[in-house]
Amino acid sequence: MTFEAWKNDEATIHRMQESVRAGRVSHAYLIEGPSYTDKPAFAREFAKAILCPRRVGDGCGQCAICSKVDHDNHEDLIWIRRMLGKKWIAIQQVEEMQAQIARKPNGPRYIVIIDPGDLLREDSQNRLLKTLEEPPGETVILILSENAQRLLPTIRSRCVMCRLEGVPKEADENVTQRAVQLTDQILDGSPYYLRTQTLGKIPKGGGDTAMLIDCMEKHCRELLFSRDEHGIPASPEEIGRLVDGLEKARAEIERGLSVEYALKKLLLSI
Numbered sequence: 313m314t315f316e317a318w319k320n321d322e323a324t325i326h327r328m329q330e331s332v333r334a335g336r337v338s339h340a341y342l343i344e345g346p347s348y349t350d351k352p353a354f355a356r357e358f359a360k361a362i363l364c365p366r367r368v369g370d371g372c373g374q375c376a377i378c379s380k381v382d383h384d385n386h387e388d389l390i391w392i393r394r395m396l397g398k399k400w401i402a403i404q405q406v407e408e409m410q411a412q413i414a415r416k417p418n419g420p421r422y423i424v425i426i427d428p429g430d431l432l433r434e435d436s437q438n439r440l441l442k443t444l445e446e447p448p449g450e451t452v453i454l455i456l457s458e459n460a461q462r463l464l465p466t467i468r469s470r471c472v473m474c475r476l477e478g479v480p481k482e483a484d485e486n487v488t489q490r491a492v493q494l495t496d497q498i499l500d501g502s503p504y505y506l507r508t509q510t511l512g513k514i515p516k517g518g519g520d521t522a523m524l525i526d527c528m529e530k531h532c533r534e535l536l537f538s539r540d541e542h543g544i545p546a547s548p549e550e551i552g553r554l555v556d557g558l559e560k561a562r563a564e565i566e567r568g569l570s571v572e573y574a575l576k577k578l579l580l581s582i
């Protein structure tokens with residue numbers, strides 16, 4: 313596998329490669345990792361490792377099969393993603409996948425990638441459960457997730473858990489400073505207009521927002537573990553509430569809520 317981007321995940325990757333080489337591929341994997349990990353790319357590499365006839369457990373990256381996986385046109389590789397304009401992955405998408413994998417694959421097996429499982433509502437998860445309980449043939453299901461706790465325990469218990477750490481991107485100095493300022497303003501009860509002013513100075517864009525939320529959470533943790541109790545502007549409960557609010561905003565942004573709206577909602581709610 314060409315896994316350089318996951319140098320912090322060597323043990324996990326080794327375990328997965330060994331299972332492929334030994335012919336012990338599981339029916340379902342739950343691949344969890346923070347927002348900055350490219351989980352779809354990881355899933356694609358794993359699919360190649362499973363399907364490539366030339367280098368089992370690695371994927372040669374050059375044969376017709378690897379090339380089809382790379383170009384998302386492999387007949388036995390099924391991606392389930394949210395459709396344009398939708399908040400969630402539709403239950404029909406899960407059902408269509410089930411109808412497809414009930415038929416014989418072109419090659420040795422189907423690989424289904426759910427990107428991400430966080431966008432499956434409970435009814436869709438329950439529908440998926442049927443496949444996890446009785447997977448047809450040699451089908452392998454990869455469920456990607458930023459937070460596996462969002463999935464039903466019945467789903468989690470049927471998957472092999474793989475936690476990716478990835479390589480965190482260094483936060484931009486501006487984002488870091490603003491994150492600290494915004495966190496302190498929320499915790500010390502600064503007026504709403506001051507908080508939105510700080511928020512307004514943060515460059516907009518998906519990566520920066522994820523980074524802002526990461527930095528705010530990091531600052532909250534630092535405050536919680538700070539030895540200088542007098543310097544802490546809030547109680548542990550208040551800091552905990554902010555962390556919960558940040559998690560909620562992150563989930564809402566993932567589900568397609570505008571970044572600005574999700575963050576302003578957070579600023580108003582605390």
Ligand SMILES: [Zn+2]
Pocket residue numbers: 364365366367371372373374375376377378379
């Ligand atoms: Zn290959």
